[in-house]
Amino acid sequence: MAYPANYRYTNQHEWVDAKGDVATIGITDYAQHELGDVVFVELPKPGAKITAGKSFGTVESVKAVSEIYAPVSGEVVEANADLQNTPEKINTDPHSAAWLIKVRLANGAELKSLMDAAAYEAFIASKGKEASA
């Protein structure tokens, strides 16, 4: 699955799509592969504040619980309600329909510290090599 060129990425495998002062956040295709079948998602409610680098929710597969870390700081304006009943969308469409939350950015400059698609792809390629070494 291609990593959209206009997104920014974290080394914890979240993506951010910023448009103006609102950013949409999700987890990457690499992340959903690592998780396996996603069966449960817990997200913050609108109005909640999230802080870059801090956990804001969880994604659970059959076998494990994983924290999701905020790529940027801000206030949640919307959480993806569809995922409550169809969490498996995270496996099939992680970069689009299965977005997690939209936030109003507190500090747009935080985006600059994140990876672009090319850097992220190089990052996960290096992780792949580690695993097979």
Place this chain on the structure above:
Amino acid sequence: MEAANSPTIVDTRKTPLNALHRRLGAKMVNFGGWDMPVEYPATGGLVAEHKAVRGSVGLFDVSHMGDIRVRSGRAPGSALAAVQHITMNDASQLAIGQAQYSAMLYPQGTFVDDVIVHRLGEDDFLLVINAGTRQKDIDWVRQNTKEFDCVVEDLSDSFTQLAIQGPRAIDVLQKLTDTNLGSIKNYWFTHGSVCGLKNVLIARTGYTGEDGFEIYVPSDQRTSEQVWSKVMEAGREFGMLACGLGARNTLRLEAKMALYEHEISDTINVWEAGLDRYCKMEKGDFIGRAALEDAKSAGLTRTLVGLEMVERGIARDGYCCCNEVGETIGVVTSGSPSPTLGKNIALAYVPPAMSAIGTPVYVEIRGQKAKAQVVTTPFYKRARKAAPQAVASSTAKTI
């Protein structure tokens, strides 16, 4: 995203099929010190594997399990006496070719490990033990059979153990052996040729709650890979999948089979774990018996129950259980979504007063109370074929 429970990297042991699992693209994890496949994403992953076993057939590498052989020395009967001393079930009831679920206990009545005891001969037993407790178990058996005239051998590295599990397991394995598998009853075994290999132990046992077989073949990599490939080939027409420890865990949980360090451990006793029917107090003395007598008269303070989540949330191993007002009353030992039932299930220790079916129990999930209730176990029980008529079983009696 980061796995909250990612295992620390240590020097892990590998089964003879390790390279094959990696070629298949399996996701590997450290399980009890072993580098094992948790699931095979290329063929659908955990849930697909679970469903293959319930609906048709799956193949597991369980070579990490250990094997201890106990044989009599010069004095006939000493192997049996040793096994009786170190295990809680009654091995004297085993015919040659029969196996039983049992456990080795500490003097406190708690668990060294659970084991499958196979009677290979009048004076010859094979104990199949868990991976994570292998060395401890072997040391325990050697230490506690010193008084007996018997020979204890660790055969753990001699076998590649494969589990073929599911309602079509018999059809798959029958293609690879001359042995009439239909004549092997549940928890019995025989020796026969499999894939051209002679004298392979074929047992009708497993850890999935389905019908199935476990076979023990020579542990060199070439033979192991050949047998694995032939079994997969034979299973192709039935949609057989390679299955990892992830599916093994959800399958055994649905069937309420204990996992060491979860439902049973060195701090949990037999009565608490609800394994009474595998503990034969009347057979004579054995390690742990006296403490179990005392524990029985003292009464239980906790008991293992099945839970089903009523509210949203998944109970996981180690989560606290509480009552309606938030007081901690117990702990979850295993919890997961159940792929067969489509519900979130768990096993937990709670006070006996809270163990009645339908009792509400709350599970603390990341600081929030989520409601669950006590349900009957096992969560899943396979439909058994009609039992053969009594006449047929009379031939198995020994005189």
